[in-house]
Amino acid sequence: MSDARPQKRTEIRQQNETLILQAAEKVFAEAGFGGATMQLIADVAGLPKANLHYYFATKEDLYRRVVQNIFEIWLNAAGSMDRAPGPVEGIGSYIDAKMDISRSHPCGSKVWASEVMHGAPVIQDYLETTLRNWTMGRAALIQRWIDEGKMAPVDPHHLLYMLWATTQHYADFGHQIETLNGGTPLTDAQWQAAKDSVKGMILRGIGAVTS
Amino acid sequence: MSDARPQKRTEIRQQNETLILQAAEKVFAEAGFGGATMQLIADVAGLPKANLHYYFATKEDLYRRVVQNIFEIWLNAAGSMDRAPGPVEGIGSYIDAKMDISRSHPCGSKVWASEVMHGAPVIQDYLETTLRNWTMGRAALIQRWIDEGKMAPVDPHHLLYMLWATTQHYADFGHQIETLNGGTPLTDAQWQAAKDSVKGMILRGIGAVTS
């Protein structure tokens, strides 16, 4: 099972950094920042602990990178919202994208949630700059849809909070959902049903669809 | 400021336990289980560390009590749902109650979220018994309302997840919301607006109200 062929320098760095980041994401998600240990992350990554410190000076550096990763993934996923003619397509596709991420990156979502819950000690600047600008932009977009009569006059901010809350819930509280599902993870069909449920309730809730 | 009058034995125990539990709830919420230290909890409570261990044998015992507390608060808050004639009153009052708790007990909510995110290591039995039974009961209640034509045929479980997600979001992600609110906590009026927004979108989303 050893694919230990010689590698270029740049590849080695790239490969080990991702390997460590993936292990770190998992361990931080399962144990929190305080509960995670560099030793455990090293074990999961299959590397000596000292090697982690070669690539990431401190535990906090490593953690910061993990948090930034999920944040960027979320930002990229929101692109579909802008290129939509109205709330049905825009918010519908945003929900789809966020639900897909909740399934593919549950650990990243948990790390972000944990970070924010603890007062965002390491990404407060992101909240105040990038997230704030992003939020204001989307709130304006939603308001435009409202003004154009394409949806009910709901508060754009509280709508965004609801979108974040519901979609991320399936990642952050995935264990609880799994337990209530009889101890087994949601199947493909169940995930699709979840997406449809969320989309249906929200799109009806904002008056974008009637039925 | 010393109210150090002599106290009865039972009072002493009662008072110190609540004092420690309140401090623990705050510290666990801010730092997570792994990041919290008995020393810090002791400092917040204004007691020597050794005194904590007199009332709570281990850090985990203390933590377990904190998690159980918020769980009971939530369970009690759901009573209004049963005594309601339909979804407008039942789910409406449940949202009100959960939003009120998010404001009055944000730390407890965060501790619960953290616990579940980490795989519920200490309250897994609660999820499998109490929460599971509770959920099945409410799902049946919602299904009855659907069958009676009082609301749209949504999946009761996903509706419950949405209720939990949206209401608890205002506690768990309170820091993010506060940052997006210009760095200041929501005012009374803003909290009322949040409750109305959430109630409006969800009740419309499940077809319990039309407008």
Add this chain to the structure above:
DNA sequence: TCACTTCCTGACCGTATGGTCAGGATCAGA
């Protein structure tokens, strides 16, 4: 007053953690 129980705490202990470092291995380019 006295015996008894509960309450309290400074000092201490074993352990595990984040981080360091010297020195070796490996690769790149000349």
Add this chain to the structure above:
DNA sequence: TCTGATCCTGACCATACGGTCAGGAAGTGA
């Protein structure tokens, strides 16, 4: 082949943590 940069790691260190304990303080009931 030689030189220098990058990569790797076992062994080590200072610190901080959860938890213990002996012994004193303070209520309690007779």
